[in-house]
Amino acid sequence: MLPERLPWFIAGPAIGLLVVALYALANRRLGVTQSYVQMSKVVLGRAVTERWRLWLFGGMAAGAVVATLLRGGGVVHGDYGALGVLLPGVVLVPLLFLGGALMGYGARWSGGCTSGHGISGNAGLSVASMAATATFMATAIAVTYGIHLLTGGAL
Amino acid sequence: MSVNLISLLVGAGFGFVLVAARLNEFDTIHQMLLLRELDVYFLMASAIGTAAPLLWLLRRTGWRTPLGEPLRVEQQPVTKDNMAGAVLFGAGWAVTGACPGPALVMTAGGAVMGVPLMAGLMVGAVVRDAVAGRGATATATPGPQRSVEC
Numbered sequence: 001m002l003p004e005r006l007p008w009f010i011a012g013p014a015i016g017l018l019v020v021a022l023y024a025l026a027n028r029r030l031g032v033t034q035s036y037v038q039m040s041k042v043v044l045g046r047a048v049t050e051r052w053r054l055w056l057f058g059g060m061a062a063g064a065v066v067a068t069l070l071r072g073g074g075v076v077h078g079d080y081g082a083l084g085v086l087l088p089g090v091v092l093v094p095l096l097f098l099g100g101a102l103m104g105y106g107a108r109w110s111g112g113c114t115s116g117h118g119i120s121g122n123a124g125l126s127v128a129s130m131a132a133t134a135t136f137m138a139t140a141i142a143v144t145y146g147i148h149l150l151t152g153g154a155l
Numbered sequence: 156m157s158v159n160l161i162s163l164l165v166g167a168g169f170g171f172v173l174v175a176a177r178l179n180e181f182d183t184i185h186q187m188l189l190l191r192e193l194d195v196y197f198l199m200a201s202a203i204g205t206a207a208p209l210l211w212l213l214r215r216t217g218w219r220t221p222l223g224e225p226l227r228v229e230q231q232p233v234t235k236d237n238m239a240g241a242v243l244f245g246a247g248w249a250v251t252g253a254c255p256g257p258a259l260v261m262t263a264g265g266a267v268m269g270v271p272l273m274a275g276l277m278v279g280a281v282v283r284d285a286v287a288g289r290g291a292t293a294t295a296t297p298g299p300q301r302s303v304e305c
Contacts, residue, residue, distance in 0.1 A: 003175075005175075005176060005177045005194075006172065006175035006176045006177075007176075007194075008176065008195070008197040008198035008201060009201060011172050011176035011198050012197065012198040012199065012200065012201030012202040012204075013201050013204075013205040014168070015169065015172055015198070015202040015205075016201065016202040016203065016205025016206035016209075017205060017206070017209075018169050018172075019202065019206040019210075020205075020206050020209045020210060020213070021161070021165055022161065022165045023210060023213070023226060023228060024218060024220065025156065025161045025220060026158040026161045026162060026165075027220045027222075027224050027226060027227055028158065028162065029228075029229055030165065030169065032254075032255040032256040032259065033255045033276070033280055034280075035255075035259075036255060036273070036276045036277045037277075037281060037284060039277060040280070040281045043277070051159060052158045052159050052162040055159040055160070055162040055163040055166065056162040056163070056165065056166040056169075057166065057259065058163060058166065059162065059163040059164060059165065059166020059167040059168075059169070059170060060166040060167070060169055060170030060173075060259055060260060060263070061170060061259060061260070061262075061263035062163075062167050062170065062263075063166065063167035063168060063169065063170030063171035063172075063174070063260075064170040064171065064173065064179070064259070064260035064261075064263035065263050065264065066167075066171055067170070067171045067172075067173075067174035067175045067260075067264075068263070068264035068265065071174075071175075073264060075265055076265045076267060077265055077266060077267070078266075078267050078268060079268070080181050080266070080268040081180055081181030081182040081185065081252065082182055082185060083185070083252065084268065092268065093268070093271045094271070095250065096251055096268060096271045096272040097272070097274055097275040097278075098250075098275060099247045099248075099250035099251035099272070099275065100247065100251060100271065100272040100273065100274065100276040100278075100279060101247070101275040101276070101278050101279035101282070102243050102244070102246055102250070102275075102279060103243070103244050103247030103248055103251065103254065103275070103276055103279060104247075104275060104276040104277065104278065104279025104280035104281075104282075104283065105240075105279035105280065105283040106240045106241065106242070106243030106244030106246075106247060106279070107240065107244050107255065107280065108240070108279070108280045108284055108287070109236055109240025109243065109244075109283050109287075110236065110237050110238075110240025110241045110243075110244055111231065111236070111237060111240070113244060113254055113255050113256075114199075114248070114254040114256070115169075115254070115255070115256050117241075118199060119199060119202050119203060119206070120206070121231075122203045122207070123202070123203045123206035123207040123210055124207075124210055124228040124229055124230065125207065125211070125228075125230070126228075126229055126230045126231050127230075127231070127232060127233050128233050128234065128237050129231070131233040131238060131241075132237045132238070132240070132241040133241075135237075135241035135242060135245065136241040136242070136244045136245035137245065139241065139242050139244075139246055139249070140188050140245040140246070140248045141188050141190065141249075142249075143245065143246050143250065144185065144188035144249040146249075147249065147250070148189060155185065
């Protein structure tokens with residue numbers, strides 16, 4: 001039902017229109033990291049302060065399920081691409097947890113992530129988002145090359 | 156339509172597209188960051204290229220949301236926090252090959268390895284908020300114009 005991979009020239013403008021829709025209809029910036037903050041409140045049994053972020057979160061999960069099923073997936077699996085092939089689970093799980101924590105901490109410190117700064121903030125012409133995007137892109141590319149060298153080209 | 160319903164629908168579209176474009180896979184992001192595959196850069200650029208002129212036009216024409224609010228598009232100055240946080244974020248992104256949106260949609264699609272990733276994201280975000288004094292009791296400023304959105 002879905003192509004092997006939706007081409008960027010459809011996926012990109014579609015995401016752009018979603019950013020515009022959320023701004024124009026709800027006055028909200030499309031960004032994902034703060035949904036994790038609201039989710040943590042649910043997990044810890046604390047009062048949710050921005051309920052719309054949970055709806056966004058739920059919507060994303062639902063959309064992902066539909067796309068996965070249309071692709072013929074939808075099976076629970078433990079794959080993690082080339083990283084999962086290289087590393088055993090006992091290493092991969094804590095690594096993903098730590099990497100996730102680094103991202104969560106960094107995104108909140110920076111005031112945005114790849115969606116909030118990288119797409120929405122840049123589309124709104126916020127200089128903070130432009131600077132942050134240039135910084136996290138450059139860092140990610142440099143660290144990825146570090147990993148590439150460290151693993152002797154396996155990654 | 157309520158803000159919640161709009162958020163749900165926009166989220167559904169966003170989640171669908173992220174999976175359809177395979178941004179939920181480590182290999183896609185890793186090849187992107189190795190500069191071997193430029194699709195994701197084009198995707199981001201075309202998303203910005205689509206949204207930026209439309210948002211500009213909405214602001215120029217004094218667009219009001221269905222609730223009657225004037226459109227508020229976030230504009231922020233560059234700070235040290237921006238940059239320092241972005242360095243940490245970029246490092247975590249490189250290691251995991253999945254940023255916060257993809258982490259969620261991969262997990263929703265059945266990847267159990269997304270669970271520790273999502274747990275880490277939650278813990279990291281909450282710890283930062285606590286450090287910055289924006290803990291559970293200090294989030295009394297809901298709304299679109301907070302200086303700390305993502």
